[in-house]
Amino acid sequence: MMHPSAGGVLKPACYAKPLLRPFGLAWIVMMSVAATTQAAPEALAQVDPPTADHSQFEPLQQDFASGREVTRACLECHTEAGKQVRASIHWRWEYRHPQTGQLLGKQHVVNSFCNNVTTNLGRCTACHAGYGWDGPDFDFSDDSRVDCLVCHDTTGTYEKAPKRGGRVLQEPVKVHGHPLQPPDLGKVARNVGPTSSETCGSCHFFGGGGNGSKHGDLDTSLLDPPPALDVHMSDAGAGLECSDCHVERAHQIAGSRYQVTARDRKGTGAPGQRRYAATCASCHGIEPHPLGSDPAALYQGAKLNAHVDRIACQTCHIPAMARGGVATKTWWDWSKAGRLDADGNPVKRHDADGNLTYWTRWGEIEWGEDLEPDYRWFDGTMRYTLPDQTIDPSAPVPINRFAGHHGDPAARIWPFKMMRGKQPYDPVKDRLVYMQLFGKTEQAYWQGLEWQPAIASAMEAAGLPFSGEVSFTETRMAWPITHMVAPAEDALACGECHARDGRMAELTGFYLPGRDSDPALDRWAQLALAAALLAIGLHIGLRILFHRRRRHTE
Amino acid sequence: MTRTVVMFTGLERLWHWSQALLIILLLMTGFEVHGSYSLLGFGTAATLHVLAALALIVVWIFAIFWHLATGEWRQYRPTTRGLAAVVRFYLYGMFRGESHPFNPRPKRKHNPLQAASYLLFGVVISPLLWITGLLYLGIDLWSAPADLPLAPIALIHVAAAYGAALFLLVHGYMITTGRTPTAHLKTMITGREEIEEASQREQQPERG
Known part of the structure; x- marks a missing residue:
C-alpha cells in the first residue's frame, strides 16, 4: 500500500516539522500534503496548539519544596496519570516477556556495561521516572513518587541529583565538569509540555556510563542533527521528536528492545486506525519505496x-552507527579494573578524542565512531542470560540472544551493535553474577576495589547463590540499531550486500x-570458455600459417 | 558462376542484431549480478539485466511468431547429411584453402553444424534462461511460485548463461571463417550474399 505522496521520491525538505507533530494517521495524511505543497516550516504551536496553559493553573502558582509536591499538584487534574505511569516499564523497570516468560527489565537483567541495578540503586535510579528509589523498600504503589517533570519539562532546567535515587537536585553540583543548578520547580511545573528529544535523551542518550556509550544510535548528536545524521529528527528534515515514532497509550510507550517488532506486516493500518507501534512501517507502510514512472524506476x-x-x-537506511561525532563503547573489560599507580592512586586514561579508555573503577574501554553494524537474522524476541542460568565460559557468553533464519517469516536481517567485553562470573557455578559497584560501603567495588565482596553483597541482596570464586569471561551483547536513519540517497547501495565480501x-x-x-560450476564453465578461447586461438594461428604457406607456394 | 541473393531480409537482420545486442548486454550485466566482476554496480547491472531480458522476451515472441508464420523454423531442422564434411572443412580443408562444402541458399541458409548449434541455442539454452530468469524475477517480486528455493533456479540460470557465453564466443569467431574474414559480417549487415549456382558447384572437380 502506498501513501498518496509516494508518486515521487520524498526529499528531506518536503517534511515540515509542524505538520508532523500530531500522531497517527493524521500526520501521514499531512505528510502527503507537506510533500506536495512543500510547506515552509511553521511554529509548532500554530499547528497543534495545546488546549491548556499550565502557567495559569491555580495549583501550580507556588514554590514547590520537592518533586513529590509537584506530582501531587499534577495529580489533582491528571487523576489517572500516576496509575498509568506506575504500570509502565519506565516506573517498574521490570518486564515479563510474553513469549519467553523470562522476567526482564533493568531490575533483573545483566548487561555488559555497569552490569546490574541491584545494590547500585541510588546511582542507576537517577534515571528512574520516580523519586527516591534508593533501596529495596521503595514504595512502587505511591503515586506521589512518580516524576512527571523529568519527561514533561520544557525549560531544560530540571535536574535530578546524580546519585540520590532520582531525587531533584537540591544544591549546585558539578557532574563530569558540568555545573548543574537546582531547578525552580514552580517555573518548571508551570511550563510542562509534551516530551521531547531533550527529555527522553536526558536518560536514553547517557546509558552505559555516558553520552552515546551504550546504544551506538542514541547520543546527544540527535538533539540538533543535520539531515544526513537523522532525516527524521533533523529540523531541516522531518523535525520529529522521539514520541512521534514512540507513540504512547496511557503512558505505555511503543518500542521495546525485549520484544522488537522485527517485521511489521500491518503497515499504516486502516484509514483512521491509530497504530501503537514504533515501526518504520507504521508510518511508511509495508511497500514504502515509490514506484517510479519509467521502467527502470x-x-x-x-x-x-x-x-x-x-x-x-x-539495514539499508542506517549505513553506519555513531555517525554524529559521539563515540560509542565497543569493548569493556572489567577484568582490567582495579589498577593503581605507583602512589596508590586510581588511574584514568583518555584517547585523543577525550574518551575514557582506562579507569581504575571501570577497567579497559574501547570506543568507535562511524561503525559498520553487524547483520543478523532477528525474529524480535530477545532472550537474556540471567544469573540463575548456567553459562559456557569457554566461548564468549551471549548476554542476550535471539533466533531467526531465512526460513522464518517473522525474522528479518537487522543491524546490530555487538558490544563485547569481559565481565565477572562465578567459575564454580558457571553463572553470570550481579555486582555492587556503587555505595558508601567497603563491599562496593568502587570503594574497596575488591570483586569478591562486591559480588557477594549483590548476590546476597538478590537472593542468589554465589560460590565466592570470581573469574572473568568474555561476553557479547547485541543492540538492535534503529535510530540515525539517513536520507534515502544515503541508503546502502545494492552492491554493499550483493558482493562476494559484502555486509552479508x-x-x-x-x-x-x-x-x-x-x-x-564457475570453475568448469570458465574452464570450458578458456578451452574455447584456446581452440579459437589455435585455429586462427593455423589459418594464418597455412595462408602464408599457400601464398608462398603460389 | 555466382549470383547475389538476399539471404537475410530486413526483418531477420533487425531480429538478429537486436537480439545480439540484448544478449551481449544480458551477459555483461548478468555476470556482474553473479559477482564475477564489478563494472556498473550491482543495482544498475540488475536493473539493466531485467529490462534487457524483458525486451528480449518481446523480441523473441515476435521472432517465434515470424518463424512459425513463415515456416522459416525449418531452417534449423537438424540433419547429419553433410555434417561430417563441414566438420572436416573447419578442422582441415579450411587451412588448405578449400571452399566450403556447404552451399548456402535462401531456402537453407545454415550448414548442418551451424543449424545444430542454433537449434541448441534456441531450444535448450534460451528456454532454460527464459524459464529460470522469469522464476528468478517472480520468486522475489511476487513471491511466486511460493516456496521455490532460489539457489537451484539461480544456478541453472548461471549454468545456461555460461552456455550462452560459450555460444557467443564461438559464434563470434565463426563469423570470420567466411570467404574473407568479414564476408559473413557483411552478409548479416547488408543481407546480401554471393552464392554459387548449385548446378555449377556440382560440376566442379573436387580439390585436394
Whole structure:
C-alpha cells in the first residue's frame, strides 16, 4: 500500500516539522500534503496548539519544596496519570516477556556495561521516572513518587541529583565538569509540555556510563542533527521528536528492545486506525519505496519493496552507527579494573578524542565512531542470560540472544551493535553474577576495589547463590540499531550486500545474488570458455600459417 | 558462376542484431549480478539485466511468431547429411584453402553444424534462461511460485548463461571463417550474399 505522496521520491525538505507533530494517521495524511505543497516550516504551536496553559493553573502558582509536591499538584487534574505511569516499564523497570516468560527489565537483567541495578540503586535510579528509589523498600504503589517533570519539562532546567535515587537536585553540583543548578520547580511545573528529544535523551542518550556509550544510535548528536545524521529528527528534515515514532497509550510507550517488532506486516493500518507501534512501517507502510514512472524506476521500486519481507528498513537506511561525532563503547573489560599507580592512586586514561579508555573503577574501554553494524537474522524476541542460568565460559557468553533464519517469516536481517567485553562470573557455578559497584560501603567495588565482596553483597541482596570464586569471561551483547536513519540517497547501495565480501558475508543458509555461487560450476564453465578461447586461438594461428604457406607456394 | 541473393531480409537482420545486442548486454550485466566482476554496480547491472531480458522476451515472441508464420523454423531442422564434411572443412580443408562444402541458399541458409548449434541455442539454452530468469524475477517480486528455493533456479540460470557465453564466443569467431574474414559480417549487415549456382558447384572437380 502506498501513501498518496509516494508518486515521487520524498526529499528531506518536503517534511515540515509542524505538520508532523500530531500522531497517527493524521500526520501521514499531512505528510502527503507537506510533500506536495512543500510547506515552509511553521511554529509548532500554530499547528497543534495545546488546549491548556499550565502557567495559569491555580495549583501550580507556588514554590514547590520537592518533586513529590509537584506530582501531587499534577495529580489533582491528571487523576489517572500516576496509575498509568506506575504500570509502565519506565516506573517498574521490570518486564515479563510474553513469549519467553523470562522476567526482564533493568531490575533483573545483566548487561555488559555497569552490569546490574541491584545494590547500585541510588546511582542507576537517577534515571528512574520516580523519586527516591534508593533501596529495596521503595514504595512502587505511591503515586506521589512518580516524576512527571523529568519527561514533561520544557525549560531544560530540571535536574535530578546524580546519585540520590532520582531525587531533584537540591544544591549546585558539578557532574563530569558540568555545573548543574537546582531547578525552580514552580517555573518548571508551570511550563510542562509534551516530551521531547531533550527529555527522553536526558536518560536514553547517557546509558552505559555516558553520552552515546551504550546504544551506538542514541547520543546527544540527535538533539540538533543535520539531515544526513537523522532525516527524521533533523529540523531541516522531518523535525520529529522521539514520541512521534514512540507513540504512547496511557503512558505505555511503543518500542521495546525485549520484544522488537522485527517485521511489521500491518503497515499504516486502516484509514483512521491509530497504530501503537514504533515501526518504520507504521508510518511508511509495508511497500514504502515509490514506484517510479519509467521502467527502470518501476522495477527498482518494486524490487526494493520485495526486500521488505526479508530486510529490516534499518539495514539499508542506517549505513553506519555513531555517525554524529559521539563515540560509542565497543569493548569493556572489567577484568582490567582495579589498577593503581605507583602512589596508590586510581588511574584514568583518555584517547585523543577525550574518551575514557582506562579507569581504575571501570577497567579497559574501547570506543568507535562511524561503525559498520553487524547483520543478523532477528525474529524480535530477545532472550537474556540471567544469573540463575548456567553459562559456557569457554566461548564468549551471549548476554542476550535471539533466533531467526531465512526460513522464518517473522525474522528479518537487522543491524546490530555487538558490544563485547569481559565481565565477572562465578567459575564454580558457571553463572553470570550481579555486582555492587556503587555505595558508601567497603563491599562496593568502587570503594574497596575488591570483586569478591562486591559480588557477594549483590548476590546476597538478590537472593542468589554465589560460590565466592570470581573469574572473568568474555561476553557479547547485541543492540538492535534503529535510530540515525539517513536520507534515502544515503541508503546502502545494492552492491554493499550483493558482493562476494559484502555486509552479508556472515549470513548463511540462503542464496544471495552477487555473493553466492557454485564454485564448481564457475570453475568448469570458465574452464570450458578458456578451452574455447584456446581452440579459437589455435585455429586462427593455423589459418594464418597455412595462408602464408599457400601464398608462398603460389 | 555466382549470383547475389538476399539471404537475410530486413526483418531477420533487425531480429538478429537486436537480439545480439540484448544478449551481449544480458551477459555483461548478468555476470556482474553473479559477482564475477564489478563494472556498473550491482543495482544498475540488475536493473539493466531485467529490462534487457524483458525486451528480449518481446523480441523473441515476435521472432517465434515470424518463424512459425513463415515456416522459416525449418531452417534449423537438424540433419547429419553433410555434417561430417563441414566438420572436416573447419578442422582441415579450411587451412588448405578449400571452399566450403556447404552451399548456402535462401531456402537453407545454415550448414548442418551451424543449424545444430542454433537449434541448441534456441531450444535448450534460451528456454532454460527464459524459464529460470522469469522464476528468478517472480520468486522475489511476487513471491511466486511460493516456496521455490532460489539457489537451484539461480544456478541453472548461471549454468545456461555460461552456455550462452560459450555460444557467443564461438559464434563470434565463426563469423570470420567466411570467404574473407568479414564476408559473413557483411552478409548479416547488408543481407546480401554471393552464392554459387548449385548446378555449377556440382560440376566442379573436387580439390585436394
